[in-house]
Amino acid sequence: MNHLNSMEPGPRPVTPPGPDVSRRSGRAHKAILAATRELVAEVGYQRLTIEGIASAAGVGKQTIYRWWRSKAAILFDAVLDANSQEDGSVELPNTGDVEADLRLVLRESVAAMVDPDNDRLQRAITAEIQTDLAVAGELVRRLLRPQLDATQARIAAGIRDGQVDGSVDPGMVAELLFGPVFHRWLLRTGDLDDAFADGVLDLVLTGIRPR
Amino acid sequence: MNHLNSMEPGPRPVTPPGPDVSRRSGRAHKAILAATRELVAEVGYQRLTIEGIASAAGVGKQTIYRWWRSKAAILFDAVLDANSQEDGSVELPNTGDVEADLRLVLRESVAAMVDPDNDRLQRAITAEIQTDLAVAGELVRRLLRPQLDATQARIAAGIRDGQVDGSVDPGMVAELLFGPVFHRWLLRTGDLDDAFADGVLDLVLTGIRPR
Amino acid sequence: MNHLNSMEPGPRPVTPPGPDVSRRSGRAHKAILAATRELVAEVGYQRLTIEGIASAAGVGKQTIYRWWRSKAAILFDAVLDANSQEDGSVELPNTGDVEADLRLVLRESVAAMVDPDNDRLQRAITAEIQTDLAVAGELVRRLLRPQLDATQARIAAGIRDGQVDGSVDPGMVAELLFGPVFHRWLLRTGDLDDAFADGVLDLVLTGIRPR
Amino acid sequence: MNHLNSMEPGPRPVTPPGPDVSRRSGRAHKAILAATRELVAEVGYQRLTIEGIASAAGVGKQTIYRWWRSKAAILFDAVLDANSQEDGSVELPNTGDVEADLRLVLRESVAAMVDPDNDRLQRAITAEIQTDLAVAGELVRRLLRPQLDATQARIAAGIRDGQVDGSVDPGMVAELLFGPVFHRWLLRTGDLDDAFADGVLDLVLTGIRPR
DNA sequence: TTTTAAACGAGACGGTACGTCCCGTCTTCAA
DNA sequence: TTGAAGACGGGACGTACCGTCTCGTTTAAAA
Structure with missing residues (x-):
């Protein structure tokens, strides 16, 4: 999984997307990003609220604040998650032309x-x-x-x-x-x-x- | 003054929508745009509030809502007001080069x-x-x-x-x-x-x- | 006319219900009290507003403020006006029983x-x-x-x-x-x-x- | 405590309407009623405002609106709270005279x-x-x-x-x-x-x- | 297995700002 | 010259969310 939650330091000094973190939050994490994407598409960014995301994702607000610093950070992860290639690197085709x-x-x-x-x-x-x-x-x-x-x-x-x-x-x-x-x-x-x-x-x- | 307040009707012959612009208080109007510019520069857009503008401009909130539909519209007029040339038209120099x-x-x-x-x-x-x-x-x-x-x-x-x-x-x-x-x-x-x-x-x- | 506008001193030192005062305000005066009675009956006292009375009576707000000190004073005159006998005095019948x-x-x-x-x-x-x-x-x-x-x-x-x-x-x-x-x-x-x-x-x- | 908060459901077996009373913060509740009594005594009822109560009680406005429907309801609880006997019942003395x-x-x-x-x-x-x-x-x-x-x-x-x-x-x-x-x-x-x-x-x- | 600590859902809390409604005063304009 | 119309500065409304903070309740790891 290449989700890189780069916006948040997490409760531990360094929190790479380590397995123990993902283990716990896996379901909630996915639901939050999915709900964010749906809500942005549905009501637009201006009317996107943390409370809205929480309730649409069936998640407590604290669970969002535990993992993300700001609405921008969630949005960012939602974008990343949507655009994600396996490793974030991009390579253009080289057909010779x-x-x-x-x-x-x-x-x-x-x-x-x-x-x-x-x-x-x-x-x-x-x-x-x-x-x-x-x-x-x-x-x-x-x-x-x-x-x-x-x-x-x-x-x-x-x-x-x-x-x-x-x-x-x-x-x-x-x-x-x-x-x-x-x-x-x-x-x-x-x-x-x-x-x-x-x-x-x-x-x-x-x-x-x-x- | 060539301020071009394009967000509301202006003193055109027929002005069905919006309040009667001719009654607008010039003092309040200027103060609002000035306060908006100052506040954006000072605290940034994210922390810019209508209440903040109103109190900085020494104006009631309703006076803002009476003439502008949204924070964006105020911002826009503030930008326009700052960039205003005599007639809004732009012409590039033509030195021949x-x-x-x-x-x-x-x-x-x-x-x-x-x-x-x-x-x-x-x-x-x-x-x-x-x-x-x-x-x-x-x-x-x-x-x-x-x-x-x-x-x-x-x-x-x-x-x-x-x-x-x-x-x-x-x-x-x-x-x-x-x-x-x-x-x-x-x-x-x-x-x-x-x-x-x-x-x-x-x-x-x-x-x-x-x- | 026995309307006694006792709540307000008026613009003149003493303002008994003299004819010249009534002359001017007669139409507006009546309309205001009538509108007040109608509005109280219609929307209730809590939702009764000066602006509402003014607009229902087809009168400027200032005209109300000119003659009454407070909403209570208008209400009072409206009540008085409704209960008015010719001279405000009351006498019970004496049938002997x-x-x-x-x-x-x-x-x-x-x-x-x-x-x-x-x-x-x-x-x-x-x-x-x-x-x-x-x-x-x-x-x-x-x-x-x-x-x-x-x-x-x-x-x-x-x-x-x-x-x-x-x-x-x-x-x-x-x-x-x-x-x-x-x-x-x-x-x-x-x-x-x-x-x-x-x-x-x-x-x-x-x-x-x-x- | 025998406070009888009759405007909202109370911890009765079935409590469909209203928020979960058991979650209510005792501190906030008491502070609101006390502030209400103080303010009514101090500034009078006409100048009593929800915002005033909230700020005097050190409480958010929403906390008031969460538990009371109207200013009257707060006032009522404040009165009840002040008059509260052990069980709300009243019994007159019977000295035989x-x-x-x-x-x-x-x-x-x-x-x-x-x-x-x-x-x-x-x-x-x-x-x-x-x-x-x-x-x-x-x-x-x-x-x-x-x-x-x-x-x-x-x-x-x-x-x-x-x-x-x-x-x-x-x-x-x-x-x-x-x-x-x-x-x-x-x-x-x-x-x-x-x-x-x-x-x-x-x-x-x-x-x-x-x- | 059982214990136990974290993460979790739910949502109350103190706040800030919203956009609206009126207040009482002041200004404009048409009759 | 008055008075309707309504803009003005202001205060409060009731609502929406913020980010923080308890609450029990899972739940999955260590014991």
């Missing part, structure tokens, strides 16, 4: 943002981290950085292949790809779809092709 | 985001519009769109000048410029400074120069 | 208390005077004392007639008659009807017949 | 009404029950009826002793005694003292002595 691989990952991002349940969950956590720096850092470290790094790695590979100009900064390119998509999604400045993702990608590719 | 002009506007955006008071205010409103669609639309219409449109217009002018390739979509380019900056600012994925802005601009320019 | 005369007045009191609209109005003013001593005194002076005094006078006449024993205190007897009726009405300790009034009267008469 | 026994109870009533703290409390609850029928019924059942019934019983005993005429209705006599005292107290139509109580008693006794 940079354009195709980037197109795929960008479209996947769009699809994730467009899915209604995910949309609410992501917006909730995005709003929350404006206030909660600890969760913000964790989110970047655990979800955003891996994605950006993987993209960056794929572009670096493209440079080695000769599909991308050697003078470009792969990290910058990654942000150039995801930034506009995120911007459009979060601020709703326009329709977010594959066409937009493709448009971004095409423009960026034009700028980074070997000269 | 696209690169220089875009660099200027992008660096200005970075500067605005980096300013601590502005940072908190902008984060607050960004968080809030995840929930409040009415304010979200208004924000885009009144603040974001004008900025994007002006940038787009400058790029279109660049095409006419022959400084930008005729095949590119100026609107897409505008989002390619602001998206990564916004992304880095909001999610704190890295340092936000002129160097980053320049990096984004250079990469984008590479892609849109006449071929 | 003390028993018959007292029975009549006691039954009339019961009838007034039992009438639903009057009931609410009287309860409202009774509740209010627990707090507002000025109105309390006025009420006693203008409504209760005259009634008690008239009753006392009829009993004194009975003594002169030889129908009542000379040793009794007529004032005490009057309170002995009204006290139990009022007690039963206000506290709802039992059914209030003519039978009860008759029972009280019979018992009292037994005690005061010439010996 | 009806007159002496009734004189005692009537004078005690007067003394209770005249005591300043009690006066305010009693007036407050009397005003409040004009509006709140549930509390009104409870008050009669728990405080007034027992008193009247005990008086009635003493009079009935007087009949058996031959001190009271057999034809009189003992219940009516009880009301004839308390009614005038209550009337004078509540409406302040005159001085309330032992002399008045004695006067009422003498007149009534004259009417009910064996003939």
Whole structure:
């Protein structure tokens, strides 16, 4: 199980997701995250309350406070839990065609943002981290950085292949790809779809092709 | 005064919804927006309360509820009030040098985001519009769109000048410029400074120069 | 017109119910008292508000505050207005038969208390005077004392007639008659009807017949 | 402790309505009633507020609303708590002398009404029950009826002793005694003292002595 | 097995803020 | 010039949740 409850130190000095902790709380833990996801999707983040989660999960409030520091931390774990791969690491496909691989990952991002349940969950956590720096850092470290790094790695590979100009900064390119998509999604400045993702990608590719 | 209070009707010919704006007390209105800005900067958005605003502004709560629908709406007017130009329209300089002009506007955006008071205010409103669609639309219409449109217009002018390739979509380019900056600012994925802005601009320019 | 607005000094040093005062406020004045009576009957005293009276009477709030000091004062005038004889004085009939005369007045009191609209109005003013001593005194002076005094006078006449024993205190007897009726009405300790009034009267008469 | 909290269910076998009384915090409960009594005595009923009680008792508002339905209900419990005998039942002394026994109870009533703290409390609850029928019924059942019934019983005993005429209705006599005292107290139509109580008693006794 | 300590559900507690209702005063505007 | 309309600063309402704190009751480990 890769659930990483990184927001909470737990009653013991260090509380990795050790077996004895999980043993006890397993049922409650799952129920809480599931209830959180359902409630966010159902009533929205603004109306999400700890008491609501507790009662929907059939759990005492204290059980929530025992394991999470804040609503943001629960939300974060709920997002992580939903997005969880086995180890949190992300790797882009490398088909040998940079354009195709980037197109795929960008479209996947769009699809994730467009899915209604995910949309609410992501917006909730995005709003929350404006206030909660600890969760913000964790989110970047655990979800955003891996994605950006993987993209960056794929572009670096493209440079080695000769599909991308050697003078470009792969990290910058990654942000150039995801930034506009995120911007459009979060601020709703326009329709977010594959066409937009493709448009971004095409423009960026034009700028980074070997000269 | 050109304050644009877009959340409520304004003294338009027909004003069926909302109270009679002409009766509004200018003193109270100003005090509320000022108090809101001060409090957001001081205690942060999460701890910003209507009661706090009312008491800081020396105003009854009802006076706030009479003119604003939600905390988001107050925040929005506070932002608008702070950013207000004479007519809300934005125009980029046109020195004849696209690169220089875009660099200027992008660096200005970075500067605005980096300013601590502005940072908190902008984060607050960004968080809030995840929930409040009415304010979200208004924000885009009144603040974001004008900025994007002006940038787009400058790029279109660049095409006419022959400084930008005729095949590119100026609107897409505008989002390619602001998206990564916004992304880095909001999610704190890295340092936000002129160097980053320049990096984004250079990469984008590479892609849109006449071929 | 015998309306005596005794609760308020008015904007002039002394404001007897002079014609020029009435001239101005006549319409509004009447409308306010009527609206008060209607609203008390309709929504009860607890939910009676000045704003409600003003809007029901089609009158500005200020107009009410100009002429009355408190809600109790309006209520009081409304009661007075409803009970008003030409001069506020009360006189019991003297048919020559003390028993018959007292029975009549006691039954009339019961009838007034039992009438639903009057009931609410009287309860409202009774509740209010627990707090507002000025109105309390006025009420006693203008409504209760005259009634008690008239009753006392009829009993004194009975003594002169030889129908009542000379040793009794007529004032005490009057309170002995009204006290139990009022007690039963206000506290709802039992059914209030003519039978009860008759029972009280019979018992009292037994005690005061010439010996 | 014989506190009789008649406004909520109490630990009876079946307690469907209301929260689980057994969980009630004794400390909070006592503090609320004490604070209520103090505040009524201090600022009067009109200025008594739930918020005031809560803060004087060092208690959250919700704790009050959890256990009492209305301000009247708190007031009522405060009165009950102050008047509480071991079991709520009242029994008059029977010294063998009806007159002496009734004189005692009537004078005690007067003394209770005249005591300043009690006066305010009693007036407050009397005003409040004009509006709140549930509390009104409870008050009669728990405080007034027992008193009247005990008086009635003493009079009935007087009949058996031959001190009271057999034809009189003992219940009516009880009301004839308390009614005038209550009337004078509540409406302040005159001085309330032992002399008045004695006067009422003498007149009534004259009417009910064996003939 | 039995004991026993933790984690658990439930929910009362002292609080803070909410959004609403009125208060009594003050201001505006149309008749 | 008045008076209806209603905005204003303010206080209290009753409600929703917060995060903490008992309460018994499981329950799973150590004894």
